[in-house]
Amino acid sequence: MIRWLALGCLALGLTPAASWAQDEPYQVSETEITDQKAVFATVQSVDVTMARARLSGTIGELRIDEGDRVEAGEVIAVVVDNQIAPQIGSLNAQLAAVTAQLEQARADLARDQRLYDRGLVAEARLEAARTQVEVFENQVSSARQQRAVTVQRSREGDVLAPATGVVLSVPVTAGSVVMPGEQIAEIATDLYVLRLSLPERHARFVREGDPVQLAGGALTEDGLAATGTIRQVYPRIEAGRVTADAMVEGLGDFFVGERVRVLVNTDTRRGVVIPIDLIETRYGLDYVSVLDDAGHPHDVVVQRGGRQDGPDGEARVEILSGLQSGDLLVQP
Numbered sequence: 001m002i003r004w005l006a007l008g009c010l011a012l013g014l015t016p017a018a019s020w021a022q023d024e025p026y027q028v029s030e031t032e033i034t035d036q037k038a039v040f041a042t043v044q045s046v047d048v049t050m051a052r053a054r055l056s057g058t059i060g061e062l063r064i065d066e067g068d069r070v071e072a073g074e075v076i077a078v079v080v081d082n083q084i085a086p087q088i089g090s091l092n093a094q095l096a097a098v099t100a101q102l103e104q105a106r107a108d109l110a111r112d113q114r115l116y117d118r119g120l121v122a123e124a125r126l127e128a129a130r131t132q133v134e135v136f137e138n139q140v141s142s143a144r145q146q147r148a149v150t151v152q153r154s155r156e157g158d159v160l161a162p163a164t165g166v167v168l169s170v171p172v173t174a175g176s177v178v179m180p181g182e183q184i185a186e187i188a189t190d191l192y193v194l195r196l197s198l199p200e201r202h203a204r205f206v207r208e209g210d211p212v213q214l215a216g217g218a219l220t221e222d223g224l225a226a227t228g229t230i231r232q233v234y235p236r237i238e239a240g241r242v243t244a245d246a247m248v249e250g251l252g253d254f255f256v257g258e259r260v261r262v263l264v265n266t267d268t269r270r271g272v273v274i275p276i277d278l279i280e281t282r283y284g285l286d287y288v289s290v291l292d293d294a295g296h297p298h299d300v301v302v303q304r305g306g307r308q309d310g311p312d313g314e315a316r317v318e319i320l321s322g323l324q325s326g327d328l329l330v331q332p
Helices: 002-012 084-117 123-155 200-205
Strands: 030-045 048-052 057-062 075-080 158-160 165-169 183-189 192-199 211-217 227-238 241-247 259-275 280-282 285-291 297-309 315-321 328-330
Touching: 048 158, 075 183, 084 123, 192 200, 192 259, 200 227, 200 241, 200 259
Parallel strands: none
Antiparallel strands: 030 192, 030 259, 048 183, 057 075, 075 158, 165 183, 192 241, 211 227, 211 259, 227 241, 259 315, 280 285, 285 297, 285 328, 297 315
16 A cells, blocks of 8 residues: 555655655655754843942931832932031021021111102112122022022932832941942842853854743743743853843743753754654664655664754654655655
């Protein structure tokens, strides 16, 4: 039956590999094989920002801890400068004194204006009173501006979260003395990637948009996609390794720094790949049924290589030796 089936297929034409059915001969041909390398990637945030103190003083209140989620603009700590309150009090006193002088100068101006209208004082005295009012008005305005600056400085004791994300570290505690620009917290944004580190010999094969396959996380796989794509390849090679970022859905449930095993494409070559169903293993040897020129099947020992999934998801395997292009295979 197999002989007549094989002869019929030869008369009608060869069945291409992409449309092979188990009841038809399979024609062996070389195809492009993509080699993959298994590496460990780490879950990283694209941006890690620092929340810093804007003035010197003592941390009077610390509202966050490692692992907390924060929103952009949220107050995460309060820095207290004990010198600001006395400064505000002194400026309030100065403002009150200058305001009293301004009221007195306005009263003197009104009195001089009445006397001038009656012809009892010279115009020069009236102009001097007006000038005195303007001087005190400017002094009041200056005192108010100085007070506003000091009040705004006191408000800068509120340490704000620069971005929405998760707090990675808090190197200070309540009561710590900090200086302007000192780090209060390290915050990872919500955009996570897999950061890969590859040997530099693979640098020319890794490009943006290339697919990657995941072999699972170290702690959990819930909600993690099986595949991803290369988002960015960094142009600098450090210590003989190139760094690349891959976008994968579901990384938000992982810990920052957690390791995940990833398969990346490194190179392509020509090779023979056949469906795994055409291979029969007997006594530790792999056999395939090859049709001869007369259409008779005979067993041939082959050496199998790695598994290669077909474009339709069919399980296939690479054949390292025993077959050549043009051979016709049938189901064993």
